[in-house]
Amino acid sequence: MKYSLHLSDKVNPQTDVTIFELLINDKNLFEKFCKKVLKDGNLKNELSKTMAIIEQASSGYLLPAKKHNKINTGSATFQIFEAKAKILRVYYFIDEKNGNVIIIGGKKGNQKQDIEFVTKTVKEYFDERE
């Protein structure tokens, strides 16, 4: 199996919907991203905000589109969201059987490529599960 889920330990585990991180060939891209952000230091606030957004979204809070936006995936049946800070974006999708699954983080400047990547990844994920 190319894809597997790892229970996220970067968020409050008490959310209504459980939050996972996606492993691709056992590699956790989101964790790698977090480590880089924390090492660089200047976007720690933004990472913290995006984690707060995902937690609140996973507990059913209403959120403005400026913080939490549904990605247009065309005719696909799955739902991908981005948690937004000024520069950082964190992408996750809904796996109704398990919970909310964080895929990757990225910067606003790479948004187009990141969205292409997450859309392709989520499609493959569900294809593999079938």
Added chain:
Amino acid sequence: MKENNIRKVIRDNPAYWVEKTNIALYDAILRFMKKKNMNQKSMAKHLEISEGRLSQILNTGNINYSLEKIIQIAIKVEKYPAFSFIAMSDLEEAENKRLFEKRSNFDYDGQEYYPFFMMFESALNQNVELKNNKQIKFELNLDESRN
């Protein structure tokens, strides 16, 4: 860096708590507006803030008011703001316990902690249940909560 250190860095960052509080108040304002079927003009008047300011709040989800004003707004949307300050070690322990429980697929029946400020439904609204300091659960329309 271990994962649980990443969590600690996030949790120790004030921006994390500010964002959670902003979202909680944004949620309370929006639900109140929908429940009372109010437009922005009447809502701004009700909250005693300018229409422009309300528009900014609804657009960005950022409140940026003094503590006193935040409490005033909360009460006007029929919520009691309840702040609690939890010892870091207690919260860390509670999170670890919950994580362990989820990992081991074991039913954990302990106390759950919510260290950020929670909006309590007004006593006027009797459709709310408070149990063991748990966060209030609302009936949700999933599509609505996902924008």
